[in-house]
Amino acid sequence: MPPFxxxxxxxxxxxxxxxxxxxxxxxxxxxxxxxxxxxSDLPSIDDISSLLTRKPDLSYLQQRLQGxxxxxxxxxxxxxxxxxxxxxxxxxxxxxxxxxIIGEMIDLKKGINLSKQK
Numbered sequence: 001m002p003p004f005x006x007x008x009x010x011x012x013x014x015x016x017x018x019x020x021x022x023x024x025x026x027x028x029x030x031x032x033x034x035x036x037x038x039x040s041d042l043p044s045i046d047d048i049s050s051l052l053t054r055k056p057d058l059s060y061l062q063q064r065l066q067g068x069x070x071x072x073x074x075x076x077x078x079x080x081x082x083x084x085x086x087x088x089x090x091x092x093x094x095x096x097x098x099x100x101i102i103g104e105m106i107d108l109k110k111g112i113n114l115s116k117q118k
Contacts, residue, residue: 056082057097076105077114090115 008016021029056073061084071085073093080095083105092101104115 054095056093056095058093060097061091061093061100077107078105083115 021032024032054075058070058073061070065086068086073082073084075081076083076092078092081101082093082095084091084093089102090104092103092105093099104113106112107114
């Protein structure tokens with residue numbers, strides 16, 4: 001709707017289009033909607049919810065750190081790698097719980113220490 005770009009903002013234009021589409025018969029809307037293939041490689045809502053509920057296996061870590069309080073695992077920016085605090089240190093644990101990395105995680109692109117941000 002280029003003639004309205006100075007009058008309506010993008011969300012308002014979307015609302016106008018949605019209003020007109022809401023008046024279409026269902027079969028026409030389905031034909032229109034079927035023309036579009038998903039173009040995003042972003043995770044779906046189901047993918048996101050499974051990531052939020054997934055937790056690493058802590059059994060090996062608990063065996064190795066007996067008597068040490070282990071913090072709640074938090075998904076790190078690296079897929080399938082969880083950040084866990086114990087004492088005043090951090091470790092990164094693989095989802096299967098078999099491997100741990102002790103130290104700090106640095107985002108080299110942004111130049112920030114992700115471990116110290118937590």
